[in-house]
Amino acid sequence: MATYTACYTKIEAGYMGQLLEWPEVITEGSTLEECRAMLLDAAQEMTRAYLETGQVPPQAQVLFEPLPVAMEKVSHVG
Numbered sequence: 001m002a003t004y005t006a007c008y009t010k011i012e013a014g015y016m017g018q019l020l021e022w023p024e025v026i027t028e029g030s031t032l033e034e035c036r037a038m039l040l041d042a043a044q045e046m047t048r049a050y051l052e053t054g055q056v057p058p059q060a061q062v063l064f065e066p067l068p069v070a071m072e073k074v075s076h077v078g
Contacts, residue, residue, distance in 0.1 A: 002047070005062050006039055008032060019043060022058045 005020040014030035017039035027042045029035030050057045 002057065002059070004043060004060060006036070008035060020062045021060050022046065 004022060004025075007018050007020055009016045009018075011028065013028060015032050015035035016026065016028050017035040018026040019039070022043070025039065025042050025046050027035065027038040029038050047057050
């Protein structure tokens with residue numbers, strides 16, 4: 001069994017889910033629960049396809065760290 005990192009983003013139609021280690025595995029659902037289920041199904045299907053063709057599915061190699069971003073007001077000229 002492999003463990004991947006799922007990232008969920010709120011979108012107009014509901015939620016978008018993607019595996020960070022395997023960006024090609026991406027899906028949408030109208031609810032977070034639906035998106036989770038669809039992402040798991042997509043990951044299982046992609047894993048099956050990779051293994052059937054002799055490929056090795058991507059392994060977890062994601063690094064998380066805080067990235068400070070300055071939030072400055074922008075003055076508009078005009």
